[in-house]
Amino acid sequence: MLKWYKEPAKNSDVVISSRIRLARNLRKYPFSIKLSDEQAVLMVNEVKESAKTIEQQTERKYNSSNVNTLAEIDKTAMVERHIISPLLTAKEQSTGLILSEDEKISIMINEEDHLRIQSVTGGMNIYEAFRMANKVDDITSGIFEYAFHEKYGYLTSCPTNVGTGLRASYMVFLPALTAAGRVGKLIEELGKYGIALRGTYGEATKSVGSLYSYDEVEDKVHRSYGILRYARQLTSGDAMTLLAQLKLGLDLELIKPKQEFNVHELMMDIQPGNLQCHQDKNIGSIQRDKIRADYIREKLPEII
């Protein structure tokens, strides 16, 4: 089965991915901040066990693991791929993860809530993401007794999540709004509708900045391609900026790749953690910048 960033999807130039998160807690354990270390171990093991049942009842294969015992580098790589949250990696208590083989469904165990069920699809397809998460939730609710309140609904650590425990999000690529300096205004406007907008991967698209004419954009896109093609050292920040510009060029069809090329996959692969996992060793930052440039040169398609 294809990973989410490899499947063809609707509006995937602007909407990179759609995500659903469900926050759930088990009735028999205290919530995160009152959970003892011993209880955390018990709870994580108990939830990890449910992976088998979930596998039997869905069309996917799942793996479960402890997160707190993983190497730092593997944790970082998973955060960069949006599989787990920084909060989960920062915890010293026992933490766990159930992950589907195609990385579309994950359950973080002992994050801010006992279970954080997450699903992701490529492009704009929030309904499919919801269907997947809801199905897993149906299965787990048959295994565990959830903390559920007659009046308030699903109970969560933080009162902002109580009720459905659901959060829906799109990851969007907005180079033109960023360039026009309109993102601040957009954040304000969206806030009125209960929608929050924030940056991922830092401010990668920022320096597409202040381009006004088509010619300027075309020039900038080709310059970026040139640097990516010939540079011998690239920091992750530089590489992200250049790849964002390249993506803009591809979306606007200013440049066309001769070979198949997945810019989003490359963006994840060149993050520090993932790059080192590819190399199977820890490497210093200068060495890493060289390896990153090599890696990009290898993956970068020829253009028409």
Place this chain on the structure above:
Amino acid sequence: MLCDKCKKNEAKVYYTEIVNGEKSEQHLCEECATELTSFQMGASILNPETSLGSLLSTILGNYHGNPAQEKERTGKELHCDKCGMTYSEFLRVGRFGCDHCYDSFDKVLEQSIRNIQGSDAHTGKKPKDFESKTDKIIKEMPEIDKLSIRLQDAIEKEEFEEAARLRDQIRKLRKEEINNA
């Protein structure tokens, strides 16, 4: 729109309060809102996750007074029997300690949950096998009472055919009861 309080700056914070069905609205500028809620606009708005939590605890704090004063006045502080979390601890960390906290702090929370969530009652999905208190009460009722509730429901939904059917069923049961007696 100008701020209701200072009448000088553009209002950016819309604050609606509903007490016993009476609705009052306030439109405040950032400065006045900061003064009233000690909520810092600006930097925190870029990080909705933390700002929501801090906004919540400042609103809660202002609503229900200082928990320490409350303690002095009543001799004990509001707390949760199950996990031991006190109300002031909750205000500080912005997180509940266990499922029972929602009941323990229910009185002071209800209004605030309505403010954050736009509603104080969940109407969506329920876990498998979840039986609410109302469901349970209905389940233990005599058959006639159950049918009467369904009859009311059908009338409210204007499902008159169903209502007529239920009415006949109730009549039949009543008759049987009388005969048996």
